[in-house]
Amino acid sequence: MGRGRTGPEYSEQSLAEFVRAFLTKNSIDSELQQVLPGRPNVLGHVDAHASQTLMLEAHLDTVHADSMTIEPFTPVVRNGRLFGRGSCDTKGSMAAFLQAVIHALKTPGRLRYNILLLFVSDEEYRFTGAQHAVKKGLKADFGIAGEPTQLKIVRAHKGVTRWKMMTKGIAAHSAYPERGKNAIYAMSNVINRLDKYAAELYSGSRHPVLGAPSLSVGVIEGGQAVNVVPDRCSIEVDRRTLPDETMHSVIGPIRALLQDLPDWEMKEPHLSVAGMEVPEHAPALEALAGSIKAMQGGVTIEGAPYATDAGVYNAVGIPTVVFGPGDIAQAHTEAEFIDLRQLDQAVAIIERLLTT
Ligand SMILES: [Zn+2]
Structure with a gap:
């Protein structure tokens, strides 16, 4: 695995x-x-x-x-x-x-x-x-x-598409957080949007046999030590798709959703298998x-x-x-x-x- x-x-x-x-x-x-x-x-x-x-x-x-x-x-x-x-x-x-x-x-x-x-x-x-x-x-x-x-x-x-997302910040001593830029805070904004979007997906259009598509953030990593303002944070997202959804039809709305937020980056999906x-x-x-x-x-x-x-x-x-x-x-x-x-x-x- x-x-x-x-x-x-x-x-x-x-x-x-x-x-x-x-x-x-x-x-x-x-x-x-x-x-x-x-x-x-x-x-x-x-x-x-x-x-x-x-x-x-x-x-x-x-x-x-x-x-x-x-x-x-x-x-x-x-x-x-x-x-x-x-x-x-x-x-x-x-x-x-x-x-x-x-x-x-x-x-x-x-x-x-x-x-x-x-x-x-x-x-x-x-x-x-x-x-x-x-x-x-x-x-x-x-x-x-x-x-x-x-x-x-x-x-x-259902199918599944999975990808990683990163936020970048600036490291600084935690006694002077104003000198840095906290990548975990930046990621929390991303996650909040994804959480709302997941709820919308769940209450949106449903397949007669498979029900609603879903989105879940399953992994988060970030920060090196509690006394350092973190300069990076990453998450891994799992999106379960309906048979008529493609990798591109899934990724496009995510980019649009986060467009106005700063300092995030989205990797190409490392896994994408179609539903059927x-x-x-x-x-x-x-x-x-x-x-x-x-x-x-x-x-x-x-x-x-x-x-x-x-x-x-x-x-x-x-x-x-x-x-x-x-x-x-x-x-x-x-x-x-x-x-x-x-x-x-x-x-x-x-x-x-x-x-x-
Ligand atoms: Zn099996």
Whole structure:
């Protein structure tokens, strides 16, 4: 998650190689796509001579395991749950996709779609794996991004844009504050405006599924010592966007809002991922919904507040919904687990989608 740690346990390389060996063992062609050093994507292809290609996607990375109360990387099964970092977010989906494809391939001629298996690096932090795959010419007619949705279909979710802001002042001895210029005071004016703007966003126009966009200042740093007038202060801002908002449509109003305030500076966003929305009656969505209904007796289609790789694919015209076993409430937690019964149900749902 951007902490710059190196070593085999900190990158996606070994998992990518494991997945690739698994594909090779099951006679599925694959390649590694180097995104960053030690951080590849894996692409597997199954050509069924079909007219359409279905992408099954999941991310290889997990969040860190620092505060976990269970052994993060030695999986344990207890009461029908498998515990470990990444079990829910999102190796459950990855395992379900792989198993479903392998089941479907056991009997030749069953596949309705060509299949692209895409497993990407760096979803949790910057989405660079998905962006790289797109840059390299990713092609599919529709996609499913595997995330723990409890077998519900997420057809719309918000995007996120994040940026840093700085204020500059002049340092001086705190006994003579009039000789300096306090960068923290300057930033407090910026923050007050942002706070008011966040309230306006919240009470403004709402998306029918996703509700209102949001803005939050999450990090602040400034000052060196209490006896020095601070000459700099910085904040980091998180703006959750609706599917029709872009990085530029978000940044422009912020600049306008702060125009008359002195001494602030805004950096280019260091992260911007689009929100997404797949139309309710998109054929791909209906096919997946039909499969879930047949296996589960019902289907839930909803929106989500969190961003995923699906935003990246939808932005380049690959309608991609989010679907997978497990509950997002367990993702990133100190005792992460996946419900194994739900994982089996996901296998059956995807297998049916691929073959019916
Ligand atoms: Zn995830």
